[in-house]
Amino acid sequence: CKKFDQANINQNAPENVNPQFLLSNVLAEGSNNQAYWGWHAGSLLAQHSSNLEFLPVDRYNLGSNEGLWTETYRLMKDLKDIKDSEQGNDAYSAVADILTAHQASLLTDLWTNVPYFDALKGQSEANFTPAFDQQELIYTAEGGILDLLKKAVITLQSTTEKIDGDIMYQGNLNQWIAFANSLRVRYLLRISGKVDVSAEMQSIVDNGAIFQSGMQEAVVPYLSASPNQWVIFTEREGRFVDVRMSKTAEDIFAPLNDPRLKHYYKPTVNSTPTNEEYNGIPNGLSRQNQNSYNLSDVSLLGSYLRDEPDAVKAAFMTYAELQFCLAEAAHKGIISGMASTYYQNGIQASFNHLGLTMPSGYLSQVSVPLGSGTDLEQIMTQKWIASFMNGYEAWFDFRRTGFPVLTIPQDNLNNDVFPVRYAYPSTEQAVNGLNYSSAVGAIGGDNYNSKGWWEQ
Amino acid sequence: QKTIQGVVFNEKNEAIPYVKVKIIGENQGAETDEKGAFQLVVNATDSIQFSAVGYKSQGFSVQSKIDWTITLVSSVNELDEVVITALGLKRSKRDLGYAIQSLKGEEITEVRHPNLVNSLAGRVAGVQTTSGSSGVGSSSRIIIRGETSLSGNNQPLFVVDGVPVSNEFIANNTENLESGFHEVDYGNGIGDFSADDIESINVLKGPSAAALYGSRAAGGVIIIETKEGKRSDGIGVSINSSVTFEQIAFLPEFQNTYGQGSGGKFAYEDGLGGGIGDGGLVSFGPALNGQLITQYDGASFDENGNPLRGGDVIARKGNPITATPWTENPDNVRAFFNTGVTSQQNIALSGANESGSFRLSYTRLDNQGTLPNSDFKRNNVAFTSTYNFSERLSIRTHATFINSSSTHRPGLGYGSENVMYSFLWMGRQVDLEAAEDYWQSGQEGFRQFNYNTQWLDNPYFNVFENRNGFEKNRLLGNAILKYEISEHWNIRFRSGIDTYADLRTSQRAFSTQRFKNGAYREDNVTFSELNTDLMLGYDNTFGEKWSFNAAIGANNFTQETKYKSLLAGQLSVPGVYNFENSKVALKASQFNAQKQINSVYGLTGIGFDRFLFLDLTVRNDWSTTLPSESNSFAYYSVNGAFVFSEKIELPKWFSYGKLRASTSSVGSDTGPFQLRNTYSFNQNYGSYPLLTNSSTLLNENLKPERINALETGVELYFFKERLGVDVTVYQNTAKDQIITLPTSSASGYSGQVINGGEIQSKGIEIMLTGTVVKRQNFSWTAFANFSKGASYVTELPEGIDQYTTGFARLYTTAENTVFYIADAENGGRIGDMYGTGFMKTDEGRVIYGANGLPIRDNELRYLGNYNPDFIVGFGNRFKYKGFELNILLDWRQGGEIISRTKAVGSTSGVLAETIDGREEGIIGDGVVNVGTESNPVYEENTTSVSAAEYYNQFYNRANEESSVYDASYLKIREIGLSYTFPNSWVSKFNIQEFKIGIVASNLFTWTENPHFDPELSAMQGTSQIYGVEDLSYPSSRSYGIQVKFKF
Known part of the structure; x- marks a missing residue:
């Protein structure tokens, strides 16, 4: 038996670790969250898919999604530890800041005002009851999302340090610069209704250090071997067959000759090989009201989402998304340039991302070319198609632009209003009550309809 | 002369x-x-x-x-009873200044409970027991005087022959491993013991009584003395044999009017949504009127025309199913359960002579559970010997070897591994008979056959294929060497070991919901604890009146725990359960920990003239689990007794009176590794290792906990000791408790280890004993005990305005959580539970939306307290010649329990009460706001909604308010009727004693809710939780026969 003073040294796990292991963890878990929540919630809220039995989200009884809240803060703590690590360096810090910015945007766009500037100080300052910060400050203040990204770019441009454990870019810092700038475009556009972001976005575009192709996009692939397989590949059958093509998707794809339809969804059971049918079911129907649909006439989701362990690419951000952001910015005059060029690049990039070939003539078919006065809707619709299963991105875009036009679920439980946030986790009420109460007051109620700053 | x-x-x-x-x-x-x-x-x-x-x-x-x-005839009362107190010291009960209660071996073998802890229910004042939900072999929890500590498990320390033994249950790790494996209860440590080997049980209730045992005794001490060999002619043989049958009580009350489906429609095609509602989980389908509908057990045929069942989906290849009558199956769930059988056989040999004694005992327990294929087996071999080397030197040794095992322990908690989940989400029309043949035709080993393949596992498949087995070998041993140095001085050396190895194997077959390619897992727990104690004692009397004793001693406690888990999350070949068959890289989880406490102690007792007694104890512990600058902590106790009836002239009917009082201050340490944070290993990404922050922030500046206890009591006997009253009031104040406090995860951690505030527990215990009737051939004796107590937060930890001490999940996600909050503004009682519910008007009326459904409100509100208001035990013993009838009642009044069975069964529409409003719809009782949010105008709700919609929203699982029940119950805990054959008759056959009896336990329970037994505890993660019912298995009533022989 051990000596008395040695007995309480924990031999099971390390007290200090090299930052590379934490970085690998954040990349693996963070990207997985994108795909996982894309399947479980984002695609329902954006109406890429609809649900049959597990209906809370689809009927807008959203709850708090406390699991994601807790995990996101834990990842942010991992990122903080990368920055604080004695074995770290400038490059690690900058990369950690980029990922912190991404996680923070997820928090504030899902819950509105959230603890940010006071957050993660339990260990360092014994602050276990962090105050909630305004979304505006989280995006725009010093140390906020945009500031972190901007400074990270500057740091990475000058550093000679190296990082390990980078399962996304294998330590290529130029890729990180492009990712950071692309995120800046995303977030500048997100707040562009409130702030004039034109100069900053233009300079990012002019500088050119943004995604130049799909090769640079921020994607962490699933692997063929366990335990890094796509979650639905290992999930029970029920989880897969419970999710169906939505009526919204059916309507959006109807006028298009678009191979992505056959990729994202399966033909209905009652289809014949010569006459493949792709049908959706409206979102948020009560079980009883689903009875008027024969499920054999409703499409499941594509087989790549069930039958392959590694066909799904968990994306923080794709090249296609950047192109659609630029298209929208150009359309709105935030940046110079032709919206249609960015738009067409985006469509092409989406096909490339999925490993599909864009049919010839795709860009010229009815409803695709811009210029008929519905450019924004068309851009957002193509972006919506490209954002399939990418976290909550398509939902954020819908909340911001109202496009594509979604249908309020007939049996929703939210008074016929599209929700814009999750409720705060009830743990915050229980353990951070005073700050919780003032946050609830600040946003106008802890319900699903209290809009954040950028979408007011 | x-x-x-x-x-x-x-x-x-x-x-x-x-x-x-x-x-x-x-x-x-x-x-x-x-x-x-x-x-x-x-x-x-x-x-x-x-x-x-x-x-x-x-x-x-x-x-x-x-x-x-x-x-000599034993005293009718317990006045002068010898009891075993701390460190195994035998004391006359009248000398003691604190509450102690004793049970004799015969009392607890009257009706033998497989788990020893249950034998204490109702018999000991202030003791509260809770049974595990998975039948014989599951954990039973015991709490004395309520929860003083928020940390730890609050359970008392168990001591066998003066040496502490483990009562812990080290649960399988449920983190870091493939989701899907549920909590399994493999039984608490004391459940391993055989009642037949026990001479007596002494319950030391307060910290005062337990002060000498050190920090682990803050929750009281249960002292078990093992039997020794008794003098007899030759070798004495005793046989105690019982066989009991268990039948389930308390199945949820189901409705039998509507079957599966929604909106009155259903058709089975593949159980996966291919028909109408056949992948669905709710029973709001067609009324069960015998109409013809396709079902999973309807007849069909394969491509060659051979007969098949509808659910043989693969072989059927879409061939039509013959529609069968849609009828009720009211007993479909009940019929799934078996009559359990528990056989307990004990044989003991004993002998003694001038220089020593021995006792050898073998106990075999065999249980076939009420759940098919679940079982529990236990073999105990116990050997006790005493030997006097000389007048002065003696030794006593005891060893017990325990082997326990099971083929299958049921999965607990929420999810497809719990068969209650399969039943609460099962269409009410399902005839389970067809499900017994649980493989699809031609798919043996690959595809299960079931009524719903989208979400549920076939319950027969679940219990026969997806097993959680275990085998545990445990050795307990102790030796006491005693040397009388002189008439007054003695020295005693005592050492005891408790060590076990527990190997748990879990296998999952192909096509299991959570493991489509099967799985195999092994969890290995090894544990050892060594206690060594040396004590020098002195004992003398001075003159006629003064008695004096004192002792000093030292103790070392060393505990080591090793846990290792390996998992093959997918298998290559079905039916082969070993790691070579793994299709994927194995996952591992490992944890080793050790702990030591060194102690010195001293005690002294002074008695004066048989009526005044004073005891003092001091002890100091050094624990490895605390920071080196604060790892030493001292404690003391002082207690005194005054037998006033010896000195004061009392009326004749007032036979005896004693006042007692005690005070103590007890320190306590914590578990291993609570000081410095480490990072947790995550599963690798390819060849990249991943590490992440642990969720709890540890604390390098921990101080020892401190519990200060005050206790005073009175013992009175009247009418020639035929009526006895014992009253104790106590107050425990716990300071600096070491607790993991939930925190905002935005702080970087979802919990922090702290020295907490101050919690005060107060309570009263009353025991009555009486001889109601005493005649030549007939007697009626009775006892009753009453206890009432509660704990309150009297001081909050620094920087905390609301004391959230923990939580329990009512669902797999955090969405549905019950918080334990001791909120000072609301009285701050420990055990208060908070959760979410409905939006309400100031008058408390539920607010409905225009859609006719109640509106959920995210705000936490008070739901109830999980602690009872009071507990009463009431025992009666009737004797008529050789006949004896024992009845024990157990009444727990007050407290609330939040039920997931209620929430799930209401949402799914299987519970009886969901019948209301099926045809006509439901207009919820409440109001609708027709004004604005800021200026509400409420009108009576008049919107009718379908029953399915209503129950779905009203019993929404993200809403805890609707599923609260009163947890009060009254149980007939035990009934035993026995006949002892007359001595004159049995002695003709050379038999000393021959007794037969019929026994029954848990015969009847009265409680508010019709669906589950509120006594059962739930298990989540690695701990048992309170106030929440989590799809518990039906508890059972048992009855059987018992035979006792001695020759």
Whole structure:
């Protein structure tokens, strides 16, 4: 038996670790969250898919999604530890800041005002009851999302340090610069209704250090071997067959000759090989009201989402998304340039991302070319198609632009209003009550309809 | 003058040592030896008196008698009873300044509970027991005087023959491993013991009584003395045999009017949504009127025309299913359960002579559970010996080897591994008979056959294929070496070990919901605890009146725990459960921990004239689990007793009176590794290792906990001791508790380890004992005990405005959580539960939306408290000649429990009460706001919604308010009727004792809710939780026969 003073040294796990292991963890878990929540919630809220039995989200009884809240803060703590690590360096810090910015945007766009500037100080300052910060400050203040990204770019441009454990870019810092700038475009556009972001976005575009192709996009692939397989590949059958093509998707794809339809969804059971049918079911129907649909006439989701362990690419951000952001910015005059060029690049990039070939003539078919006065809707619709299963991105875009036009679920439980946030986790009420109460007051109620700053 | 000699026996013909034989009126006397023998020089005119602690004194005049055989009758009451106190010291109960309660071995073997803890229910005041939900072999929890500590498990320390033993249950790790494996209860440590090997159980209730045992005894101590060999002619043999049958009580009350589906429609095609509602989980389908509908057990055929069942989906290849009558199956769930059988067989051999004794005992417990294929087996071999090397040097050794095992322990918690989940989401029309053949035709080993393949596992498949087996080998041993240095000095060395290895194997077949390619897992727990104790004692009397004893000693405690888990999350070949068959990289989880406590202690006791007694104890512990600058902590206890009836002239009917008081201050440490944070290993990404922050922030500045206890009581006996009253009031104040406090995860951690605020527990315990009727052939004795207590937060930890001490999940996600909040503004009682519910008007009316559905409100509100208001135990014993009837009632009043069975079964529409409104719809009782949010105008809700919609929203699982029940119950805990054959008759066959009886336990329970037994505990993650019912298995009532032989 051990000596008395040695007995309480924990031999099971390390007290200090090299930052590379934490970085690998954040990349693996963070990207997985994108795909996982894309399947479980984002695609329902954006109406890429609809649900049959597990209906809370689809009927807008959203709850708090406390699991994601807790995990996101834990990842942010991992990122903080990368920055604080004695074995770290400038490059690690900058990369950690980029990922912190991404996680923070997820928090504030899902819950509105959230603890940010006071957050993660339990260990360092014994602050276990962090105050909630305004979304505006989280995006725009010093140390906020945009500031972190901007400074990270500057740091990475000058550093000679190296990082390990980078399962996304294998330590290529130029890729990180492009990712950071692309995120800046995303977030500048997100707040562009409130702030004039034109100069900053233009300079990012002019500088050119943004995604130049799909090769640079921020994607962490699933692997063929366990335990890094796509979650639905290992999930029970029920989880897969419970999710169906939505009526919204059916309507959006109807006028298009678009191979992505056959990729994202399966033909209905009652289809014949010569006459493949792709049908959706409206979102948020009560079980009883689903009875008027024969499920054999409703499409499941594509087989790549069930039958392959590694066909799904968990994306923080794709090249296609950047192109659609630029298209929208150009359309709105935030940046110079032709919206249609960015738009067409985006469509092409989406096909490339999925490993599909864009049919010839795709860009010229009815409803695709811009210029008929519905450019924004068309851009957002193509972006919506490209954002399939990418976290909550398509939902954020819908909340911001109202496009594509979604249908309020007939049996929703939210008074016929599209929700814009999750409720705060009830743990915050229980353990951070005073700050919780003032946050609830600040946003106008802890319900699903209290809009954040950028979408007011 | 002459010398007389003799032997003193008790009523059972056992020799009594240490009986004082005194010449009345003189200062001379003798004492009986170990064999009950004495010699004394007397005059024929003398009168002599025989007195011994625990027996009625008897006096005789000597006259000419030389050889004496005396039988002393034990005292009717417990006045002078000898009890075992801390460190195994035998004390007369009348000397003690604190509450202690004793049970004899016979009492707990009257109706033998497989888990020893359950034997204490109702019998001991202030004790609260909770049974595990998975039947024989599951954990039973025991709490004395409520929860003083928020940390730890609050359970008392168990001590066997003076040596602490483990009562812990080290659960399988449920983190970091493939989701899908549910909590399994493999039983608490004390459940391993056989009641037949137990001589007595002494319950030390307060910290005062337990102060000498150190920090682990803050929740009280249960002292178990094992049986020793008794003197008899040759080798004594005793046989105790019982067989009991268990039948489930408390199945959820189901409705039998509507079957599966929604909106009155259903058709089975593949159980996966291919028909109408056949992948669905709710029973709001067609009324069960015998109409023809396709079902999973309807007839079909394969491509060659061979008969198949509808659910043989693969072989059927879409061929039509013959529609069958849609009828009720009210007993479909009940019929799934079996009549359980528990056989407990014990044989013991014993013998003794002048120089020593031995007892060898073998107990076999065999249980077939009420859940098919679940079982529990236990073999106990116990050997106790005593040997006197000389007049002065003696040794006592005890060893028990316990082997326990099971083929299958049921999965608990929420999800497809719990068969109750399969039933609460099962269409009410399902005839389960077809499900017994649980493989699809032609798919044996690959595809299960079930009524719903989208979400549920076939319950037969679940219990026969997806097993959680275990085998545990445990060795307990202790040796006590005692040396009498002189008449007054003695030295005692005691060492005991408790060690076990528990191998748990979990296998999952192909096509299991959570493991489509099967899985295999092994969890290995090894544990050892060593306690070594050396004590020097002194004992003397000074003059006629003063008695004095003192001891000093030192103790070392060393505990080591090793846990290892390996998992093959997918298998290559079905049906082969080993790691070579793994299709994927194995996952591992490992944790080793050790802990040591070194202690020194001292105690002294002073008695004056048999009516005043004072005890003092001090102890100091050094624990490895605390920071080195604060790892030493001292504690003390002082207690005194005043037997006032000895000094004060009382009326004749007032036989005895004693006042007692005690105070103590007890320190406590914590578990291993609570000081410095480490990072947790995550599963690798390819060849990249991943590490992440742990969720709890540890604390390098921990101080020891401190519990200050005050206790005072009175013991009174009246009417020649036929009525006894014992009242204790106590107050425990716990400071600096080491607790993991939930925190905002935005702080970087979702919990932090702290020294908490101050919690005060107060309570009262009343025990009544009485001999109601006492005749030649008939007697009726009764006891009742009452306890009431509660704990309140009296000081919050620094920087905390609301004391959230923990939570329990009511669903797999965090969405549905019950918080334990001791909110100072609301009284701050420990055990208060908070959760979400409905939006309400100021008058408390539920607010409905325009859609006719109640509106959920995210705000936490008070739901109830999980602690009872009071507990009553009531026992009666009737004796008529050889017949004896024992009845024990257990009443728990108050407290709330939040039920997931209620939430799930209401949402799914299987519970009886969901019948209401099926045809006509439901207009919820409440109001609708027709004004604005800021200026509400409420009108009565008049919107009718379908029953399915209503129940779905009203019992929404993200809403805890709707599923609260009163947890009160009254149980007939035990009934035993026995007949002891007359001595005169059995002695003809050379039998000493022959007793047969019929026994029953948990025969009836009265409680508010019709669906589950509120006594059962739930298990989440690695701990048992309170106030929440989590799809518990039906508890059972048992009855059977018991036979006892001695020859």
